Amino acid sequence: MKQMVKMEVHDLNLWYGSFHALKDINMKVYKHKVTAFIGPSGCGKSTLIRCLNRMNDLIGNVHVEGRVLLDDKNIYDKDVDVVNLRKRVGMVFQKPNPFPMSIHDNITYGPKLHGKKRGLDELVEEKLKDAALWSEVKDILGQNAMDLSGGQQQRLCIARCLAVEPDVILFDEPCSALDPISTGKIEDLINELKRHYTIVIVTHNMQQAARISDYTGYFYLGELKEFNKTKKIFTNPDNPETERYITGKFG
Amino acid sequence: MDRYTKQTIMKGVLWASALITISFLVIIIGFIVYKGAPAISWEFLTEAPRRSGRLGGIFPAIVGTIYLAGLAVLVATPIGVGGALFLTEFSKESKFTRFIRFGADTLNGVPSIIFGLFGFAFLVYYMGFGISILSGGLTLAFMILPTVFRTAEEAIRAVPRWDKEGSYALGATKLQTIWHVVLPQSISGIVTGIILGLGRAAGETAPIIFTAAILNPVLPESIMQPTMALPAHLYTLTSEGISMQNAFGTALVLIVIVLVFNMLVSLIRKKKALRR
Ligand SMILES: Nc1ncnc2c1ncn2[C@@H]1O[C@H](COP(=O)(O)OP(=O)(O)O)[C@@H](O)[C@H]1O
Ligand SMILES: [Mg+2]
Numbered sequence: 001m002k003q004m005v006k007m008e009v010h011d012l013n014l015w016y017g018s019f020h021a022l023k024d025i026n027m028k029v030y031k032h033k034v035t036a037f038i039g040p041s042g043c044g045k046s047t048l049i050r051c052l053n054r055m056n057d058l059i060g061n062v063h064v065e066g067r068v069l070l071d072d073k074n075i076y077d078k079d080v081d082v083v084n085l086r087k088r089v090g091m092v093f094q095k096p097n098p099f100p101m102s103i104h105d106n107i108t109y110g111p112k113l114h115g116k117k118r119g120l121d122e123l124v125e126e127k128l129k130d131a132a133l134w135s136e137v138k139d140i141l142g143q144n145a146m147d148l149s150g151g152q153q154q155r156l157c158i159a160r161c162l163a164v165e166p167d168v169i170l171f172d173e174p175c176s177a178l179d180p181i182s183t184g185k186i187e188d189l190i191n192e193l194k195r196h197y198t199i200v201i202v203t204h205n206m207q208q209a210a211r212i213s214d215y216t217g218y219f220y221l222g223e224l225k226e227f228n229k230t231k232k233i234f235t236n237p238d239n240p241e242t243e244r245y246i247t248g249k250f251g
Numbered sequence: 252m253d254r255y256t257k258q259t260i261m262k263g264v265l266w267a268s269a270l271i272t273i274s275f276l277v278i279i280i281g282f283i284v285y286k287g288a289p290a291i292s293w294e295f296l297t298e299a300p301r302r303s304g305r306l307g308g309i310f311p312a313i314v315g316t317i318y319l320a321g322l323a324v325l326v327a328t329p330i331g332v333g334g335a336l337f338l339t340e341f342s343k344e345s346k347f348t349r350f351i352r353f354g355a356d357t358l359n360g361v362p363s364i365i366f367g368l369f370g371f372a373f374l375v376y377y378m379g380f381g382i383s384i385l386s387g388g389l390t391l392a393f394m395i396l397p398t399v400f401r402t403a404e405e406a407i408r409a410v411p412r413w414d415k416e417g418s419y420a421l422g423a424t425k426l427q428t429i430w431h432v433v434l435p436q437s438i439s440g441i442v443t444g445i446i447l448g449l450g451r452a453a454g455e456t457a458p459i460i461f462t463a464a465i466l467n468p469v470l471p472e473s474i475m476q477p478t479m480a481l482p483a484h485l486y487t488l489t490s491e492g493i494s495m496q497n498a499f500g501t502a503l504v505l506i507v508i509v510l511v512f513n514m515l516v517s518l519i520r521k522k523k524a525l526r527r
Contacts, residue, residue: 055416060343086419086420086422090421091416093413097414099414099418099431099432109421110422113423113431157417160421161420164422
């Protein structure tokens with residue numbers, strides 16, 4: 001059965017000043033699947049994932065060439081509204097970054113900006129439930145989000161992201177600041193979320209990629225060395241370099 | 252000498268420095284309270300001076316200082332905060348931004364009498380504002396602008412990148428991000444700068460003696476009129492030998508105003524520390 005393609009990266013190159021950080025990247029992100037990026041630190045995983053919602057636009061001195069399609073439309077076209085793009089492609093960061101405001105206001109932040117005025121309380125409940133956080137916070141919605149534990153903060157950030165109803169959610173090492181129990185919760189959550197969303201996740205933890213992803217890309221020094229079904233990457237990779245990395249003989 | 256002795260001596264020296272700093276503060280304030288308190292009365296605070304300030308009070312000078320410092324802050328705040336936002340959020344680090352910052356720091360080091368002279372030549376004469384609250388307030392605004400600007404810039408720069416990215420990632424525009432994330436998190440720092448500026452504007456004599464201050468004890472009716480002001484009044488009382496007691500009384504009022512502002516600053520800082 002042919003998979004539906006949600007996003008497509010074509011001949012993507014990126015430079016930070018004169019530093020060539022991404023080299024000729026080509027890959028697809030399949031709808032309602034989890035796509036993982038693995039590879040040693042500094043190889044360009046974050047750089048690529050940040051190209052998918054144009055977060056790199058915020059940094060000075062970045063030059064991008066190539067195309068990134070979202071539902072067949074190049075998001076780097078001149079007529080693309082970046083604000084709209086980021087509504088459709090949400091992002092969860094490495095360090096949990098809730099706003100220093102109440103839990104409730106964290107969730108309603110995005111929807112309010114986009115003009116939603118009614119049904120905010122229902123929305124808060126719905127999204128917190130989707131992010132598996134509701135039972136823990138339902139009585140303290142007015143409390144400052146900074147008082148939550150790291151794992152709770154990260155799930156709040158996921159709920160906050162869900163509240164703007166994206167199609168795609170990008171996770172950049174969402175568990176690297178969390179303990180194993182919180183990590184497990186986030187992994188379960190990602191497994192749930194893929195039924196309704198398309199997910200891309202960067203992880204430096206290979207076991208995590210193996211556990212939760214359907215497709216995996218292996219990066220090294222700005223190049224995508226291999227992109228394949230996760231099962232294939234972890235059992236019988238095409239590229240011997242991938243195999244060396246997977247089996248821990250390297251990095 | 253063993254290491255332990257050295258450390259003990261060092262600690263003693265540092266302790267003495269700290270003690271000297273605080274003693275100066277206590278001595279100065281104590282002295283002014285001691286000399287000035289006898290002058291303070293309800294009449295002193297609410298009546299106009301009579302016979303050049305030998306008798307009566309300082310009410311018009313209090314009012315004038317509030318007008319002058321208030322106008323200065325009203326003008327310096329939007330420019331300073333706007334400039335700081337431009338530098339931090341709307342431009343990339345470049346020669347130009349470094350030049351602006353260098354300019355602000357240089358402006359900060361310019362002696363206040365120079366500001367006074369500039370205000371006199373440019374605002375009073377060239378612009379034709381005359382000796383007025385407007386001229387004095389603008390002169391003070393130029394003087395405190397670097398303080399407001401640089402404190403605001405630092406406060407805004409301290410807002411973590413990931414908080415801003417969190418906002419952008421939800422589809423917020425730059426203005427929305429500034430309004431909902433950047434300013435709320437930097438507001439206490441910005442206000443700190445404004446209050447520091449307010450205190451300085453209230454206390455400086457040099458910028459206003461050529462531009463705004465007069466001895467005539469009338470209440471100003473518009474910002475195009477001159478006014479009395481506390482530091483200038485204090486200067487006249489002392490230099491003309493009119494009344495040392497009333498000079499100290501005026502000094503006490505001025506120092507209370509400035510101390511209140513400083514206390515506000517530390518209050519805001521404490522509140523901020525609690526929140527995060
Ligand atoms: N803002 C930036 N400016 C310059 N170089 C950067 C910037 N961000 C990342 N890099 C460089 O690009 C390379 C890839 O970084 P990154 O995508 O963060 O790697 P990863 O997420 O795989 O650890 C690294 O060599 C890093 O030093
Ligand atoms: Mg990274």
